[in-house]
Amino acid sequence: MSKLLESQFLARRKHIMQLATLAAGFVEELGRLSANSDDYVPSIVTLLIDQARRARASDIHLVPTESALVMQWRIDGVLHSIAGFDRDLAPRVVARLKVISGLLTYRTDVPQEGRVSREFSRTEVRITTFPTLHGEKAAIRLFAENHQLQTLTQLGLPEEVESELRSHLAATAGVIMLTGPSGSGKTTTAYACLRDIIADSVGTRCIMSLEDPVEVAVDGATQSQVRPSAGFDLATGLRSLMRQDPDVIFVGEIRDPATAEAAFQAALTGHLVLTTFHAGNSAEAITRLLEMQIEPYLIRSGLRTVICQRLLRRICENCHGLAGDFLLVQTKSPDSERTADKFASPPAHRIACAVCGSTGYHGRLVLAEMLNPNSPEVAKAILNRLDAPEVARLAAASGMQTLSQRAANAVTNGETTYEEVLRVLGAINVPVKTQP
């Protein structure tokens, strides 16, 4: 929070100040609560969770500073400062969060984590606290309601990626790898794949999972959570699980060579293995497997496909985006006079938009690239242990639509902005982009 905001905040002598348009509803509702009432703090907590959910936030951060408790919401992957609470309220708000999630209120010196009891929230809400210089910081994760859980069709993957993925999901053996950095939506895609396999197999396939932790309960799958402290880790668990006669195995995430090895062994002995893997792009996933000492021939014969994905914020359809860059891209359109004028208008002319909270973005767009390890060029690259850029080049040459190409298309089609692509993917070439 800036010094100016802090001083305004103190001058107002109110319990809260609004930092962003997004917070308007929250601050208005809060104004109706009586600060003298006994359940003032519980009401604030209920309200902030409700309002954040309504704004489609995935996380709420409550950050103690020297003079205030600043609240931030993560919406479509981006953090926004929403409001600042009076400093005196900070420990009381955090204590209330601890009460509803069964944490120890008297321990403020150690990190704690828990889930909000069903009595206070119908849907899954997890809370973690962390001691900091100015007091405890709380992070609240809001999970989707059951009816919002997505199927493969609802994810919005590129059409050919989705249809090819479906054919891989119907296969009886091999590894399907979903990659991307954290926050790229790969876990959501993995759960959607599981639901699809379950729906299609109507009880004819034994579907088991090994996760760390189980993030979402899926009807129709037998899910297990590992306990490394008891010697039940992903690699050993996977070897035992094979004796349970599964057809499909979902391994939450491959993080080490032993798990990678066990997953490939499972794939080669007639199991379909679905897993997530941390990698910046699909070619990097291949070279990371090689670095984990998975032999090239194992990758060649065991790996069915690698999908790498990213989530980009979509331009708000209500206000058509407020970012200058979007308008800059529009200047290339043939009816240039009008759009050029639009570009000339300064940011001050930005309109207030209730749909996107004047952020210019609403919802997300999935970019995905799908690497086929069996295309002759890529297969050769794997056997020769070529480096990631070279694997990527050969995959693109053999017809893979890369993340950069898909991002460039999304900008050209007006679905997102170049700024957003820069934020998520870094600099890429947008061939049709022209200077004003």
Ligand SMILES: [Zn+2]
């Ligand atoms: Zn808008």
